[in-house]
Amino acid sequence: MLKRFFLLCSGADLELLQKCANGEQNKYAGIGATVFFTALMATIAASYALYKVFDNIYTAVFFGIIWGLLIFNLDRFIVSTIKKRDSKRKEIIQVLPRLLLAMIIAVVISKPLELKIFEKEINQVLLTEKNQMTLNNKTQIAQQFTPEIEKITIEVNALKDEIHTKENEVNALYETYIAEAEGRKGTKLLGKGPVYKEKREKHDAALAELHELKTKNEEKIQQKEAAITSLLENQKLIETETQPIITNFDGLMARVNALNKLPWLPSFFIFLLFLAIETAPIFAKLISSKSEYDYKLENHESLVKTWIQQQVHQREAILQTDKELNDRIYADLKTEEELYQYKQKTARNLLKLQADSFYKNQQKIL
Known part of the structure; x- marks a missing residue:
């Protein structure tokens, strides 16, 4: 079987x-x-x-x-x-x-x-490629967010520097009026005189400005830091959404390319x-x-070929014979008087019918 x-x-x-x-x-x-x-x-x-x-x-x-x-x-x-x-x-x-x-x-x-x-070697090649693709993906995504984050960070640092500068100014004014009161600088008179009061007023005014500046700048800093946090969260979200594409990078074409690297x-x-x-x-x-089967197959094909050729030749001979017989038959019929008389009579009747039909049509027109 x-x-x-x-x-x-x-x-x-x-x-x-x-x-x-x-x-x-x-x-x-x-x-x-x-x-x-x-x-x-x-x-x-x-x-x-x-x-x-x-x-x-x-x-x-x-x-x-x-x-x-x-x-x-x-x-x-x-x-x-x-x-x-x-x-x-x-x-x-x-x-x-x-x-x-x-x-x-x-x-x-x-x-x-x-x-x-x-498969194991291909998986190793694909793992290396996936790791590199992950790094490249993070770099490309970071390039979309980093400029904006850096811009906001510079603005935050500028606001903090502004507060720090004002604090230094207030501290300097504080040192000035304290030194005036102790007699170490300025008029060098011990006690709280008019000059002390003037310097104290400048310090208090600068301190009030510092408190106002801190309140205003800290509110702006919080807003900008929140914007930075939001940008970083969006960056992580896009990385998370695109990571499955890299993880599933093991289709047929990827494996064929990995195989070519081995x-x-x-x-x-x-x-x-x-x-x-x-x-x-x-x-x-x-x-x-050439074996027994080949000879028998050749013999079988030869028999079929010969038989078909005989059939074709026979049909061609029958066709040729039929054509010659038809030519002789119609040649003999051309000389028969009886057939001539019959066709003449038929043609005469046909002409009469055509003439009668034409006459009737003309009457209808008139």
């Missing part, structure tokens, strides 16, 4: 193979097994690749099976259409386009399996392996000598 299934996979004529030797049947069963297992590997590869696209195992398996059937049909077609010729040159010419198609199929099958085989030699050997599997049936038929 299994052997018959593999023979069916080979695309060979089962009726002819049944009449061949057991060794010939085994050869084509091996070719069919190669076609089947290549399609099976294509199904697995496509299912894995599509799972990375859809994130749904049922969808991936469904379309993977369809893809495997497509590859199976293509491989079966490639193998079944290769026929042994009397000339190796003709065989090579007929194999070249099929070989090119087999190479394309090998690439398509091997690439998803490479992604699975080197050493090429292991990937190349896997490709060679699938190329050998895919082209094995082609080369097997190409290098093998």
